[in-house]
Amino acid sequence: MGHLYVVSHPDHRSFGAYVMRTGRLFVVACAAAASLPLGIGAIVVTAIATTLAGAIPSATLPVCAPNAPGGIAATIDRWIEQTVPTSPLVGTGRTMVSGAAGTGLDPRLLAAIALQETRLGTAGGGPAVFNPFGLGPGLVFSSWAGAIALAVGTLVTMHMAGAQTIAGISVHWAPIGAANDPGGLNANWTGGVSRAYAQLGGNPSGPVFGPASSRRASGQPRCPVTRGRTA
Numbered sequence: 001m002g003h004l005y006v007v008s009h010p011d012h013r014s015f016g017a018y019v020m021r022t023g024r025l026f027v028v029a030c031a032a033a034a035s036l037p038l039g040i041g042a043i044v045v046t047a048i049a050t051t052l053a054g055a056i057p058s059a060t061l062p063v064c065a066p067n068a069p070g071g072i073a074a075t076i077d078r079w080i081e082q083t084v085p086t087s088p089l090v091g092t093g094r095t096m097v098s099g100a101a102g103t104g105l106d107p108r109l110l111a112a113i114a115l116q117e118t119r120l121g122t123a124g125g126g127p128a129v130f131n132p133f134g135l136g137p138g139l140v141f142s143s144w145a146g147a148i149a150l151a152v153g154t155l156v157t158m159h160m161a162g163a164q165t166i167a168g169i170s171v172h173w174a175p176i177g178a179a180n181d182p183g184g185l186n187a188n189w190t191g192g193v194s195r196a197y198a199q200l201g202g203n204p205s206g207p208v209f210g211p212a213s214s215r216r217a218s219g220q221p222r223c224p225v226t227r228g229r230t231a
Contacts, residue, residue, distance in 0.1 A: 073097045076111045079200050080120055087120035088127045092144050099148040103156050104212040109166070110151060112196035113173075116189060137180070164207045166193050 076093030089111075100107040110133070111120070117134035118124040121144070124134060130141035133151045141147045155169065163169045167190050174181075174189035194204035202208070 071097075072107060075200065076108060080111060083115065083196075083199075084120040084122055087122055089114060089121045089132060089144065092148070095145050095148055099145070099152045102212060103152060104209040105152060105155055105159075106202060106208050106210070108200040108202050109155070109193075109197060109208045110148060112166075112193045112200060112202075113151070115196045116192040159209050164209065166190055166197060166204055166208060169208070 073093035073096070076096055077091060080087050080093070081090045093107075093111075096107040096110045100110065114120050114132040118126075118132045121127065121132040124131065125140075129139070130144050131139055131147050132144065133147055135147060135150060135154070139147075139150075141150075154173075155163075158169055158172045161172070163172060170186070170190045170193070174186035176184075176186050178186060197208075198204045
């Protein structure tokens, strides 16, 4: 499971300026953390990544409206229902797509992480905490949408720090040898998320981020870039 410590400080400054500033802060923090022992350094980098992610204003990310039959949102919902029929996340495919819109993140990764972390919201407190991604420790949300928004921001921050693939993300999200993972469960994270992502039609060894989208001239948002089959 992931072992993240998140502190959110939202504001409404320019997203572009914020990305530049937080990107610089993250590079400095990573350099400092590199001097620490392996487990501790990884935890420090992970904590900084999620802290910065929590400050990204969610209102700056365009919402991807369509949920057409056969689309990526429907694909996510079908996979969740087939994989864990009792999952409370059935029907959240559209929220995952909307949450990732404009960032370049393939929203199928969110579902894959949720399976690995909490068996799609059926473990770790379930609907009582609305935290299917194992964010925290101890974070409680008021809705699945809140957890999805923070998970997306966390992944975007890790991507800004250089994480391109599931394996690259795991270094920050679930570092092997972390002091708060005495059972060594993080060693299974990359393999578990990769298998789920492949089931969803993604390439588990390829990048999970495409170019960040922007609004069309008509004002309609573009959906994130996706890869592989969508059905």
